[in-house]
Amino acid sequence: MSIQDELKSAITAALPDVSCVVGWGAGPEPLRAAPLFIRGEADLEGFSAGFLSVNNPALYLPSLKGSKVGVVVKGCDARSVGQLAAETLIKREEVHVIGYPCRGVIDVDKVAAKLAGACETGEVAALREDGDDVLLNTPKGEVRLAKKDITADKCGRCAFPNAGNADVFVGERCAPVVTEDGYADIADFEARGLDELKAFWEQEMSRCIRCYACRNACPLCVCRDQCVAMSREPHWLSQGDGVRDKLFFQIIHAVHLSGRCTGCGECERACPLGIPVLKLKRALSRRVEKLFGYKAGGGDTPPLLTFLVEEPTIKERDWK
Amino acid sequence: MSAENVKKFISFDALPGFLARAAEKNAVYVPRREGNAVVYRSFKAGDEAELGVRPTESCKHVVFPRGEELFSFAREADKEEPGKRRLVLTEASEPGAAVVFGALSCDARGFLAFDPVYNGSGTGGTAKDSYYLRRRNRTLIVVKACKNALNTCFCNWVGGGPASPQGADVLAVEAEQGLVLDILSGEGTAFTESLPAASEAQLAAAAAAVKAAEDSLPKAADVSAAPASLAALFSSAEFWNKESAHCLYCGACTYLCPTCYCFNITDESDGLTGVRLRSWDNCMSPLFTLEASGHNPRPNKADRLKNRVGHKFSYYPSLHSGRFSCCGCGRCIKSCPSSVDIRKIVLDAVKEAANV
Numbered sequence: 028m029s030i031q032d033e034l035k036s037a038i039t040a041a042l043p044d045v046s047c048v049v050g051w052g053a054g055p056e057p058l059r060a061a062p063l064f065i066r067g068e069a070d071l072e073g074f075s076a077g078f079l080s081v082n083n084p085a086l087y088l089p090s091l092k093g094s095k096v097g098v099v100v101k102g103c104d105a106r107s108v109g110q111l112a113a114e115t116l117i118k119r120e121e122v123h124v125i126g127y128p129c130r131g132v133i134d135v136d137k138v139a140a141k142l143a144g145a146c147e148t149g150e151v152a153a154l155r156e157d158g159d160d161v162l163l164n165t166p167k168g169e170v171r172l173a174k175k176d177i178t179a180d181k182c183g184r185c186a187f188p189n190a191g192n193a194d195v196f197v198g199e200r201c202a203p204v205v206t207e208d209g210y211a212d213i214a215d216f217e218a219r220g221l222d223e224l225k226a227f228w229e230q231e232m233s234r235c236i237r238c239y240a241c242r243n244a245c246p247l248c249v250c251r252d253q254c255v256a257m258s259r260e261p262h263w264l265s266q267g268d269g270v271r272d273k274l275f276f277q278i279i280h281a282v283h284l285s286g287r288c289t290g291c292g293e294c295e296r297a298c299p300l301g302i303p304v305l306k307l308k309r310a311l312s313r314r315v316e317k318l319f320g321y322k323a324g325g326g327d328t329p330p331l332l333t334f335l336v337e338e339p340t341i342k343e344r345d346w347k
Numbered sequence: 348m349s350a351e352n353v354k355k356f357i358s359f360d361a362l363p364g365f366l367a368r369a370a371e372k373n374a375v376y377v378p379r380r381e382g383n384a385v386v387y388r389s390f391k392a393g394d395e396a397e398l399g400v401r402p403t404e405s406c407k408h409v410v411f412p413r414g415e416e417l418f419s420f421a422r423e424a425d426k427e428e429p430g431k432r433r434l435v436l437t438e439a440s441e442p443g444a445a446v447v448f449g450a451l452s453c454d455a456r457g458f459l460a461f462d463p464v465y466n467g468s469g470t471g472g473t474a475k476d477s478y479y480l481r482r483r484n485r486t487l488i489v490v491k492a493c494k495n496a497l498n499t500c501f502c503n504w505v506g507g508g509p510a511s512p513q514g515a516d517v518l519a520v521e522a523e524q525g526l527v528l529d530i531l532s533g534e535g536t537a538f539t540e541s542l543p544a545a546s547e548a549q550l551a552a553a554a555a556a557v558k559a560a561e562d563s564l565p566k567a568a569d570v571s572a573a574p575a576s577l578a579a580l581f582s583s584a585e586f587w588n589k590e591s592a593h594c595l596y597c598g599a600c601t602y603l604c605p606t607c608y609c610f611n612i613t614d615e616s617d618g619l620t621g622v623r624l625r626s627w628d629n630c631m632s633p634l635f636t637l638e639a640s641g642h643n644p645r646p647n648k649a650d651r652l653k654n655r656v657g658h659k660f661s662y663y664p665s666l667h668s669g670r671f672s673c674c675g676c677g678r679c680i681k682s683c684p685s686s687v688d689i690r691k692i693v694l695d696a697v698k699e700a701a702n703v
Contacts, residue, residue, distance in 0.1 A: 054686040056498035061686030062593035082685060086595070136383040147400055149497030149681060166495065234386055236404065236413065236602040237627070243597035244684045252633035259634060265615045266626035268414030297684030299403060299599045301383030 033197040037125045041097040048097030049084040057154040081132045085246040088117045101129035105190030106289040106324025107246040126190025128201040131182035181292040184208045210313040234300040235273040244297030281307035286315040286331045289324035356545035358525035367392040373444045378402040405454045405605035406447045410482045414626045422619040444485040452490045453502045453676035455514035457605025460672040490515035495563035499677030503567040509560035522552035576700035577661035587649040593685045596648040600679035601629035606672045630654045
């Protein structure tokens with residue numbers, strides 16, 4: 028049985044006990060899938076998991092609290108489920124987690140870069156997977172691209188491709204791409220110096236349209252309508268269109284996620300203007316990991332949500 | 348068009364110089380590539396306009412800024428009456444003339460959805476939005492016709508086309524290593540005065556390009572029943588819960604939309620001074636309908652998405668002679684992080700209402 032069929036069987040088996048199963052189905056164009064809410068077997072027809080399964084279905088779990096739901100997850104999505112449960116933002120027993128081995132997902136912007144000069148990604152009429160490659164039907168003919176060249180950056184540093192906390196795991200577990208996330212991307216970035224970084228963010232944030240897709244795509248941004256940016260009184264954030272106001276929100280977002288962000292990258296992917304906002308969260312994750320020896324998503328309580336008389340990594344009693 | 352309407356031509360080689368000269372007189376906005384996005388930026392000599400790729404955002408902010416200062420205020424000490432403060436209001440400076448070079452035809456048509464709301468025609472001339480109108484009247488729009496359709500394009504569903512002249516001052520069609528310019532307004536004539544007339548060969552190539560672009564669009568779906576269908580489904584929570592299940596209720600669709608015209612007004616104070624700001628607002632946001640009592644008539648995303656689709660395909664057309672407040676640019680589909688497709692929602696509504 029193919030992975031797809033095995034997953035469909037697992038979903039079918041779960042359906043009697045859940046109000047729905049969240050997975051992925053056909054999207055509005057060949058390069059993009061859409062989150063799929065499976066409520067009955069008829070909905071299963073369009074289900075597919077794999078290279079196009081970009082969206083993190085854990086996003087929807089807090090809004091579905093109160094009844095048992097199923098969710099099909101990649102390794103990174105599973106860490107979002109783990110983190111939500113660790114923070115008691117969802118009840119783990121209310122979620123039926125179906126995992127499968129993930130070998131990476133597409134980055135449509137990378138496809139756009141590969142097709143630059145020939146056509147736009149919106150002109151791709153069909154996508155077909157062929158082993159380690161994809162074949163795209165474009166107005167300029169068939170284009171073959173290696174999956175590794177159009178896979179999301181986060182997949183290149185993924186140490187958890189197999190949902191660790193799955194109730195049902197389908198398929199053969201695959202080897203992780205790396206065993207340790209070395210934060211090489213952030214180290215290179217931060218080496219640039221403050222003036223250069225300031226100029227970088229001013230330029231990037233000048234494109235921001237304040238749509239809050241970054242926030243709303245984040246599975247751990249559970250404040251939603253109660254977000255600090257949605258407060259009229261006090262009016263914490265100005266409605267101004269300046270870079271300062273926009274970056275201010277990004278810093279609030281990143282700080283609220285410090286020690287909580289699992290690096291799923293949905294904030295950055297969701298940004299319609301391609302602002303690399305994940306970098307801010309990665310920078311803080313690296314510090315939390317170093318300071319507290321904590322990696323979000325493993326199921327333990329985040330260090331900033333608890334208090335220990337003695338932190339294992341901060342030996343203040345030995346200080347002189 | 349009259350017989351005097353001579354089409355002009357500008358080669359791609361001559362374009363940067365032409366834009367640089369125009370930018371000496373007015374602000375000229377052109378699509379520019381920045382990272383993975385294409386956004387409208389004020390043109391400076393030496394810049395390269397990105398005319399080959401459809402811009403990520405629309406150019407609506409040139410006429411309808413994301414944050415527009417209406418006036419500034421200051422509470423100054425009153426020398427006559429110590430202890431009292433005088434409120435001093437200062438009107439914002441008048442905006443200058445602007446040119447958008449390289450708008451899409453759907454973007455230009457987007458302003459036609461703005462106009463009846465803000466030019467007073469919907470209120471018998473009583474409610475005119477002077478802030479909108481002064482920018483609108485001073486903005487010249489050069490449309491760059493599309494060469495083909497994207498998967499997410501549906502301008503032909505709502506009365507448009509890849510080379511529609513509606514809303515444009517100049518319509519530019521790519522042909523023979525340059526642009527053939529169809530002049531559609533007096534301002535357009537002045538803007539293109541220095542340019543030579545297009546040759547017969549250039550005109551023929553442009554006509555062929557327009558034909559090819561129009562042929563690239565799939566046949567338009569019939570959405571004439573949408574206003575009644577959406578009205579009939581207004582109270583169907585089941586329908587809207589299903590359609591909105593994967594929506595993130597962010598504002599990407601609204602803020603990229605060339606026809607979404609809603610705004611908020613806030614006083615942004617810093618100590619004793621501040622500005623009254625008009626800024627973009629969107630019906631996906633909880634604050635959009637939050638009432639002073641604390642009650643929110645649109646508490647969840649199903650209510651909000653229903654409003655967005657209903658407004659474009661039902662309420663607005665019922666107020667404005669049947670015109671949809673959607674120009675079919677498809678940005679809301681293309682850039683939606685969760686792949687919500689407004690075409691599907693409208694077609695589902697028509698189908699669902701027919702079955703009720």
